[in-house]
Amino acid sequence: MMLAEAPPLARNVIDIRAATKVYGMGDIQVHALRGVSLAVERGDYVAIMGASGSGKSTLMNIIGCLDAPTEGEYYLDGADVNALGDSELADIRNRGIGFVFQSFNLIPRTSALANVELPLMYAGMKKAQRRERALAALEALGLADRVDHHPNELSGGQQQRVAIARAIVTSPAIVLADEPTGALDSVSSTEVLRIFDQLNQFGRTVIVITHEQEVADHAKRVVRLHDGSIYDDVRRAAVIGPPPMAPGRVA
Amino acid sequence: MNLEGLRIALGGIVANKLRSGLTMLGIMIGVASVIVLVAVGAGSAAASRQRLEALGSNTLTISTGGFGFGNRGGTQSRVIRIEDSDVVALSDKVEAPSVKLVAPIVAANSIAAVYDGASTTPQQFQGTNEALFSIRNYKVESGVAFSDADVVAHAKVAVIGLTVAKNLLGDNADANTLIGSEVRFGNANLTVIGILKPKGTNGTQDQDNIVLAPLTTVRDLISGSGTSVSQVIVQATNRKATDSAQTEVLNILLSRKAGSTSTSFLVLNQASLLQTQDANNRTFTVLLGAVAAISLLVGGIGVMNIMLVTVTERTREIGIRKAIGARRSDVLGQFLTEAVLLTMLGGLLGVAAGLIGSRYTIVDVKPVVEPYSVFLAFGVAVAVGLFFGIYPANRAAQLRPIDALRYE
Ligand SMILES: Nc1ncnc2c1ncn2[C@@H]1O[C@H](COP(=O)(O)OP(=O)(O)OP(=O)(O)O)[C@@H](O)[C@H]1O
Ligand SMILES: [Mg+2]
Numbered sequence: 331m332m333l334a335e336a337p338p339l340a341r342n343v344i345d346i347r348a349a350t351k352v353y354g355m356g357d358i359q360v361h362a363l364r365g366v367s368l369a370v371e372r373g374d375y376v377a378i379m380g381a382s383g384s385g386k387s388t389l390m391n392i393i394g395c396l397d398a399p400t401e402g403e404y405y406l407d408g409a410d411v412n413a414l415g416d417s418e419l420a421d422i423r424n425r426g427i428g429f430v431f432q433s434f435n436l437i438p439r440t441s442a443l444a445n446v447e448l449p450l451m452y453a454g455m456k457k458a459q460r461r462e463r464a465l466a467a468l469e470a471l472g473l474a475d476r477v478d479h480h481p482n483e484l485s486g487g488q489q490q491r492v493a494i495a496r497a498i499v500t501s502p503a504i505v506l507a508d509e510p511t512g513a514l515d516s517v518s519s520t521e522v523l524r525i526f527d528q529l530n531q532f533g534r535t536v537i538v539i540t541h542e543q544e545v546a547d548h549a550k551r552v553v554r555l556h557d558g559s560i561y562d563d564v565r566r567a568a569v570i571g572p573p574p575m576a577p578g579r580v581a
Numbered sequence: 582m583n584l585e586g587l588r589i590a591l592g593g594i595v596a597n598k599l600r601s602g603l604t605m606l607g608i609m610i611g612v613a614s615v616i617v618l619v620a621v622g623a624g625s626a627a628a629s630r631q632r633l634e635a636l637g638s639n640t641l642t643i644s645t646g647g648f649g650f651g652n653r654g655g656t657q658s659r660v661i662r663i664e665d666s667d668v669v670a671l672s673d674k675v676e677a678p679s680v681k682l683v684a685p686i687v688a689a690n691s692i693a694a695v696y697d698g699a700s701t702t703p704q705q706f707q708g709t710n711e712a713l714f715s716i717r718n719y720k721v722e723s724g725v726a727f728s729d730a731d732v733v734a735h736a737k738v739a740v741i742g743l744t745v746a747k748n749l750l751g752d753n754a755d756a757n758t759l760i761g762s763e764v765r766f767g768n769a770n771l772t773v774i775g776i777l778k779p780k781g782t783n784g785t786q787d788q789d790n791i792v793l794a795p796l797t798t799v800r801d802l803i804s805g806s807g808t809s810v811s812q813v814i815v816q817a818t819n820r821k822a823t824d825s826a827q828t829e830v831l832n833i834l835l836s837r838k839a840g841s842t843s844t845s846f847l848v849l850n851q852a853s854l855l856q857t858q859d860a861n862n863r864t865f866t867v868l869l870g871a872v873a874a875i876s877l878l879v880g881g882i883g884v885m886n887i888m889l890v891t892v893t894e895r896t897r898e899i900g901i902r903k904a905i906g907a908r909r910s911d912v913l914g915q916f917l918t919e920a921v922l923l924t925m926l927g928g929l930l931g932v933a934a935g936l937i938g939s940r941y942t943i944v945d946v947k948p949v950v951e952p953y954s955v956f957l958a959f960g961v962a963v964a965v966g967l968f969f970g971i972y973p974a975n976r977a978a979q980l981r982p983i984d985a986l987r988y989e
Contacts, residue, residue, distance in 0.1 A: 435900075435904070437898055453906065
């Protein structure tokens with residue numbers, strides 16, 4: 331039943347070729363990425379693992395169009411990202427990609443509802459419609475009774491769910507998460523992972539950075555980075571179909 | 582500007598009430614001082630204009646260097662005086678077509694007025710003719726003025742100002758009771774036939790502390806003045822004609838007085854005085870406005886300072902907004918709106934403060950609010966916000982999302 335919702339289209343929605351990232355200029359240069367090539371098919375669920383400092387976040391920021399590679403190409407949905415201007419990149423960040431951060435990154439002194447409405451505002455949606463959709467997203471994440479709370483009035487798990495609601499409210503095809511459970515306890519983590527499983531089941535491409543094997547177990551594919559290079563790339567489940575730990579698979 | 586943006590900007594301002602308040606205070610003081618100082622400038626201009634116009638419009642005052650800096654050069658063999666015959670010559674419609682009225686004045690100094698035991702020395706005691714009333718705009722409030730016939734008849738009559746009447750009768754008495762009474766001036770008794778309508782002070786002189794009497798009567802009072810007059814007041818046919826009237830009058834006097842040069846006569850031209858005064862007042866107002874504008878500028882720098890702090894403080898927020906799809910123009914708009922809103926609120930408060938402040942008399946000047954200064958000050962305040970907001974807002978807009986997100 332849920333299978334029907336997964337888009338069968340198998341093509342590379344993300345295509346990174348020989349990307350390098352060098353931080354700093356002059357004497358002290360840090361090579362965060364040393365020629366990474368990564369292609370991700372639509373509907374895939376990828377976990378990126380690796381030691382601290384191996385370049386995971388750097389790679390994720392490039393994928394999320396928050397940063398640009400020093401060298402190398404990046405095609406997003408077939409479009410050359412390096413050739414895009416600021417406002418086109420803003421549109422991609424707005425509608426094409428949802429980003430979930432380890433530290434939630436909610437806007438302080440602003441209600442959960444307003445935080446979730448924000449991407450829709452930048453998308454130019456009307457207030458009433460925006461409200462409706464933001465409420466629906468929060469409700470789907472079990473936050474119906476927390477919409478008027480400010481971030482400092484929410485638990486970590488609740489904040490992360492607000493952040494996820496904000497990331498998915500514009501229905502982006504890709505959801506990126508940089509250690510989304512890093513700051514959460516096991517109960518909240520389980521909840522968040524269940525949400526990602528569901529998102530992937532509904533056809534979204536999900537990429538998660540994690541240190542924890544339990545998190546990686548949810549992914550269909552695990553990519554390992556070491557010192558700025560990919561040294562391991564394992565497929566654990568088919569791109570088409572539910573993620574390994576999804577309840578739909580068991581049922 | 583959409584309502585949404587306004588709300589977000591307002592939220593930013595409210596989030597830091599004290600800081601925003603102090604910044605607005607800077608703008609408020611700037612705007613208020615522009616309005617008040619321009620109003621003071623305009624008020625003092627209006628006052629001095631009034632003062633000059635009270636002396637009579639389109640008039641020339643001619644004397645033989647009797648006042649001001651001495652025009653009597655040492656080489657002058659004979660003292661040149663203006664005589665009654667000269668006054669008649671000045672009234673010649675052919676020789677002086679631009680002259681409308683001529684009034685001679687004989688001034689008598691320090692002549693005490695005594696009535697019913699009370700005594701006062703009027704500031705001005707002048708002998709003149711009927712024309713002066715018209716030239717100087719003297720209205721007789723009660724009673725009558727004297728006529729040229731009275732001048733011929735050496736009539737023992739006088740028209741007095743309200744201050745003189747009050748000095749003689751006491752402050753609360755009805756000045757009109759003096760009409761018909763005899764008041765002793767020096768060694769003559771003059772009958773009061775009129776009380777002048779009060780003119781108030783001209784800033785330096787109480788214009789109601791005056792006694793006017795027929796020219797001949799005053800001459801009788803002060804011995805030895807012969808047929809000369811102290812001053813001649815000439816009224817031109819209109820304000821534009823004052824300059825030609827001046828030329829005509831001077832030419833007549835020069836041809837009539839042997840050995841006189843143009844420096845023998847002192848001519849005060851009311852119109853040109855007014856012009857100079859106006860120009861001076863404009864300079865004064867501009868100067869005041871400039872001082873105030875500087876304070877507005879200082880307020881603007883305060884806005885820029887605060888906006889830079891705000892942008893730095895909210896770098897992470899900017900990063901988040903960019904990460905979820907804010908364009909450069911969105912961020913620019915947000916901070917620019919905040920800056921302009923800050924100055925606009927400060928400007929409105931400043932307008933209110935300026936209008937209230939202009940209701941008080943400041944250093945003896947009643948400020949006159951110039952509408953242009955209100956709009957100008959407010960407009961400049963908003964422009965200042967725009968100008969000084971652009972740099973910080975642009976800095977925010979140009980931040981790369983990842984750098985902003987990583988900012989600690
Ligand atoms: N802005 C920066 N300037 C300089 N060096 C940087 C910058 N960001 C990251 N680096 C360096 O690049 C390398 C990769 O960093 P990255 O954040 O991608 O690691 P990571 O795999 O995400 O680590 P972690 O698991 O600790 O989050 C590290 O050596 C880091 O010190
Ligand atoms: Mg990282």
